[in-house]
Amino acid sequence: MKAFADLYTTLDETNKTNAKIEALRAYFQGAPPADAAWVLYFLIGRRPRRAIAVRKLAEWAAQEADIPDWLFSESYDAVGDIAETIALILPETGAVSELSLHDWVEARLLGLQGLPEPEQRTLILQAWREQSRQQRFIWNKLITGEFRVGVSQKLVTRALAEVSGLDEATLAHRLMGQWEPTPAFYQALLASEVQDAQISRPYPFFLAYPIEGDPAATLGEIHEWQTEWKWDGIRAQLIRRAGETFLWSRGEELVTDRYPEVVAAADQLPDGVVLDGELLPWKAGLVLPFAKLQQRIGRKSLSRKLLGDVPVIFLAYDLLEYNGVDWRAQPLHQRRAQLTEIIQAFSQEGPLLLSPLVQVDSWAALAEQREESRGRMVEGLMLKRIDSPYRVGRQRGDWWKWKIEPYTVDAVLINAQRGSGKRASLYTDYTFGVWDDAGNLIPFAKAYSGLTDAEIRQVDAFIRRNTLEKFGPVRTVKPELVFELAFEGIQQSSRHKSGIAVRFPRILRWRQDKPLAEADTLATIRAMLPTEA
Amino acid sequence: MTTRNNRTSLLLTLTEYGLYCAVGDFYIDPWQPVPRAVVTHAHSDHCVYGCQTYLVAQAGEHVCRMRLGETALLQTVAYGEATYLNGVRVSLHPAGHILGSAQIRVEYQGEVWVVSGDYKREADATCASFEVIPCHHFISEATFGLPIYHWQPSQAIFAQINQWWRNNAEHGKATILYCYALGKAQRVLAGIDASIGRVFTHGAVERLNQAYRASGVALPETVYAMSVGKVDYRGALIIAPVSARATSWVNRFGDHASGFASGWMRIRGARRQRAVDRGFVLSDHADWDGLLATIKATGAERVGVTHGYTAVLARRLLELGIDAYAIETRYRGETNDASEAELASET
Ligand SMILES: [Zn+2]
Ligand SMILES: [Zn+2]
Numbered sequence: 060m061k062a063f064a065d066l067y068t069t070l071d072e073t074n075k076t077n078a079k080i081e082a083l084r085a086y087f088q089g090a091p092p093a094d095a096a097w098v099l100y101f102l103i104g105r106r107p108r109r110a111i112a113v114r115k116l117a118e119w120a121a122q123e124a125d126i127p128d129w130l131f132s133e134s135y136d137a138v139g140d141i142a143e144t145i146a147l148i149l150p151e152t153g154a155v156s157e158l159s160l161h162d163w164v165e166a167r168l169l170g171l172q173g174l175p176e177p178e179q180r181t182l183i184l185q186a187w188r189e190q191s192r193q194q195r196f197i198w199n200k201l202i203t204g205e206f207r208v209g210v211s212q213k214l215v216t217r218a219l220a221e222v223s224g225l226d227e228a229t230l231a232h233r234l235m236g237q238w239e240p241t242p243a244f245y246q247a248l249l250a251s252e253v254q255d256a257q258i259s260r261p262y263p264f265f266l267a268y269p270i271e272g273d274p275a276a277t278l279g280e281i282h283e284w285q286t287e288w289k290w291d292g293i294r295a296q297l298i299r300r301a302g303e304t305f306l307w308s309r310g311e312e313l314v315t316d317r318y319p320e321v322v323a324a325a326d327q328l329p330d331g332v333v334l335d336g337e338l339l340p341w342k343a344g345l346v347l348p349f350a351k352l353q354q355r356i357g358r359k360s361l362s363r364k365l366l367g368d369v370p371v372i373f374l375a376y377d378l379l380e381y382n383g384v385d386w387r388a389q390p391l392h393q394r395r396a397q398l399t400e401i402i403q404a405f406s407q408e409g410p411l412l413l414s415p416l417v418q419v420d421s422w423a424a425l426a427e428q429r430e431e432s433r434g435r436m437v438e439g440l441m442l443k444r445i446d447s448p449y450r451v452g453r454q455r456g457d458w459w460k461w462k463i464e465p466y467t468v469d470a471v472l473i474n475a476q477r478g479s480g481k482r483a484s485l486y487t488d489y490t491f492g493v494w495d496d497a498g499n500l501i502p503f504a505k506a507y508s509g510l511t512d513a514e515i516r517q518v519d520a521f522i523r524r525n526t527l528e529k530f531g532p533v534r535t536v537k538p539e540l541v542f543e544l545a546f547e548g549i550q551q552s553s554r555h556k557s558g559i560a561v562r563f564p565r566i567l568r569w570r571q572d573k574p575l576a577e578a579d580t581l582a583t584i585r586a587m588l589p590t591e592a
Numbered sequence: 593m594t595t596r597n598n599r600t601s602l603l604l605t606l607t608e609y610g611l612y613c614a615v616g617d618f619y620i621d622p623w624q625p626v627p628r629a630v631v632t633h634a635h636s637d638h639c640v641y642g643c644q645t646y647l648v649a650q651a652g653e654h655v656c657r658m659r660l661g662e663t664a665l666l667q668t669v670a671y672g673e674a675t676y677l678n679g680v681r682v683s684l685h686p687a688g689h690i691l692g693s694a695q696i697r698v699e700y701q702g703e704v705w706v707v708s709g710d711y712k713r714e715a716d717a718t719c720a721s722f723e724v725i726p727c728h729h730f731i732s733e734a735t736f737g738l739p740i741y742h743w744q745p746s747q748a749i750f751a752q753i754n755q756w757w758r759n760n761a762e763h764g765k766a767t768i769l770y771c772y773a774l775g776k777a778q779r780v781l782a783g784i785d786a787s788i789g790r791v792f793t794h795g796a797v798e799r800l801n802q803a804y805r806a807s808g809v810a811l812p813e814t815v816y817a818m819s820v821g822k823v824d825y826r827g828a829l830i831i832a833p834v835s836a837r838a839t840s841w842v843n844r845f846g847d848h849a850s851g852f853a854s855g856w857m858r859i860r861g862a863r864r865q866r867a868v869d870r871g872f873v874l875s876d877h878a879d880w881d882g883l884l885a886t887i888k889a890t891g892a893e894r895v896g897v898t899h900g901y902t903a904v905l906a907r908r909l910l911e912l913g914i915d916a917y918a919i920e921t922r923y924r925g926e927t928n929d930a931s932e933a934e935l936a937s938e939t
Contacts, residue, residue: 071860071864072863072869072870072871073869074867074869124739126739127911129907130738130739130904130908133738133901133904134738134739134740137738137740137859138740138859138861139859139861140860140861143859143860143861144740147739147740147742147858147859148739148740151742484859484861484862484865485861485865512865516865
């Protein structure tokens with residue numbers, strides 16, 4: 060546990076990417092595989108099922124520290140992180156645990172699962188008493204599963220690449236899908252050659268950056284580019300191997316069970332095929348609003364009615380594997396040709412469709428097409444170099460997204476919640492309202508980003524001084540501050556008080572010049588709704 | 593203290609100018625200029641510019657002078673020595689916060705009030721140590737009035753700083769340590785191992801170093817960074833106020849590591865928000881246990897809580913059976929609910 064706690068502290072204490080990679084490299088070089096496998100597992104954001112409610116941990120810590128619950132809450136309010144608050148208030152014992160990380164996880168943490176509460180409490184208190192403050196913090200993080208230490212999966216992969224001498228893409232691929240953090244897994248991960256027995260494993264997604272400036276000026280000849288619509292659904296990978304079908308979302312979640320219509324069609328794919336594409340709600344040849352798809356997301360049991368109301372299709376973008384061979388290095392035009400051939404065997408009604416190309420012969424014509432995005436219910440265009448390989452992660456150069464300009468409105472800050480990670484001690488998650496006809500502010504969108512650090516501090520101070528009420532973590536705030544918000548899409552929604560749901564809302568800027576009364580009205584925003592929705 | 597009959601006495605009352613003693617006609621740490629001010633210490637939120645006369649502890653004369661200017665009428669008094677203002681007995685006693693910091697003891701007709709100002713309980717090489725003054729009515733600060741604030745001995749913190757500085761020096765880097773220019777900077781200077789390398793200072797720190805040295809406090813040799821020409825800062829330690837961070841002033845030091853010494857560094861989020869490489873938990877205020885222990889030790893029957901987490905500390909004291917109340921402070925930025933960013937100057 061000590062080596063990991065030290066690693067965590069080092070990662071936490073530096074803002075510099077190189078220093079983080081160096082610390083990770085040093086750790087993985089020396090760590091026993093049994094520990095390293097768990098560290099990897101936690102750092103890339105995986106976590107075991109939570110055995111104990113956070114509320115219980117807080118309660119027991121307050122008892123151990125002999126402070127009342129209200130004082131714990133005040134402390135948490137100042138710290139903004141429950142694992143840290145607990146570590147800070149527990150009485151210091153001077154103890155330091157010598158137990159290894161995998162023992163802490165396997166014998167102590169996983170052992171908590173399913174025990175009656177009094178036994179869990181005894182074990183937790185015992186653990187705290189054996190640990191230093193830093194170890195308690197790590198241990199609490201292991202329990203709550205909220206590791207945020209400014210390390211992305213990409214960074215971890217880079218460090219492991221340095222340790223193993225493998226390339227990052229190979230490691231990224233081996234880290235996809237389902238695996239258990241065992242020494243055997245860790246050793247296989249770093250082995251120079253590995254027989255990939257795992258048939259469900261997806262490839263890392265290739266993601267595009269937004270284009271900067273005018274494509275006509277920067278991207279050269281238009282015929283060197285394949286252009287498609289940028290759809291607003293769930294990016295996914297469809298795998299057909301060894302007679303089985305797997306569907307992965309970009310969030311690396313296996314969602315095979317959630318989209319039975321897609322899976323039924325995919326069972327007809329030839330064996331040894333992996334497709335990159337988008338899950339979209341689709342009816343009678345037209346895409347439905349994203350809000351419809353949300354009714355399907357996370358729904359474990361699918362009623363016949365829901366399947367009928369919101370049918371989902373898989374719109375294929377790319378071919379990553381064919382005949383069991385990794386095709387990612389092939390040029391895009393070849394992959395597209397083969398993909399077209401595969402998809403042609405399927406009905407044009409769905410649920411397995413080919414992403415249509417936007418056929419134009421000039422950048423000007425493409426720009427005109429882009430203007431139609433809203434009517435087509437897409438977010439803009441995707442530009443892909445026709446000879447590009449399918450790369451790993453977000454990279455510049457070969458693929459670009461060319462989104463339409465967002466909608467903007469001026470809205471009023473009406474309530475706030477704490478942020479997470481480095482902003483956990485500040486109020487950074489805001490809800491904004493707009494005026495209705497009766498002169499009330501109606502909650503309309505939530506947004507988290509878009510302000511500078513200095514503005515965040517100012518707004519945080521304003522929130523603390525102008526809190527009207529507290530409901531759990533939420534503070535309602537005196538309406539005063541006006542912000543310009545941007546968002547990508549807008550739909551009617553019965554689930555929102557405003558009757559409207561927006562996509563990707565974010566703060567463009569703080570309108571310190573704008574009086575409260577001049578914020579936008581619901582009527583103005585309703586006028587933005589697509590006419591047929 | 594023995595119980596008196598007159599429990600409702602208000603020897604000190606809160607006015608729009610600050611704490612006021614009507615009988616003695618003087619203010620303690622007033623917020624706006626007044627005719628007569630008795631001042632606990634030279635930090636700006638306690639020592640306002642423009643009063644007609646000031647009464648301060650002798651030990652703090654040089655640092656108060658630095659803040660108030662040559663023309664201010666400064667009356668000094670040794671710790672423990674009594675002065676009478678309109679028949680009210682006033683004496684100043686060490687608060688252990690910074691050089692010259694004092695608790696103000698006010699006595700009239702057998703009733704004793706003590707105003708703590710800012711204080712800490714741990715010994716500090718740059719100022720006299722806190723003394724517990726028994727009283728009927730104690731007015732305590734509460735800057736770190738939450739149970740999450742618990743200080744390690746400063747020797748352990750200085751060892752961390754030394755180790756960090758040495759390590760940076762070995763990697764050919766300069767080391768910039770940000771801290772409050774009055775008090776913390778000098779405490780750090782007196783605590784570090786100056787044999788590791790040269791020590792440079794920001795102008796704001798250097799001026800106060802001179803005031804400390806003039807007051808007889810031993811500090812290692814420091815060089816005002818602007819006074820020298822092109823210097824190789826590798827291996828050096830630079831002490832600067834937080835306000836210098838993220839300004840072009842730091843560019844001259846080349847490749848460097850940065851740290852911040854403050855009680856606020858106890859919380860990870862506070863350090864990350866400051867975007868420094870290292871946070872050192874070193875405070876000139878009492879921690880949670882220090883506040884509770886001190887308040888109990890005074891034997892006060894009634895306790896006013898000001899400065900920081902006032903409501904929290906007052907509520908806890910009430911639960912512990914001590915008659916306590918929160919005193920509203922003037923600065924919005926210093927109410928108990930202010931964010932770390934506003935509080936981080938730790939005055
Ligand atoms: Zn103060
Ligand atoms: Zn002070």
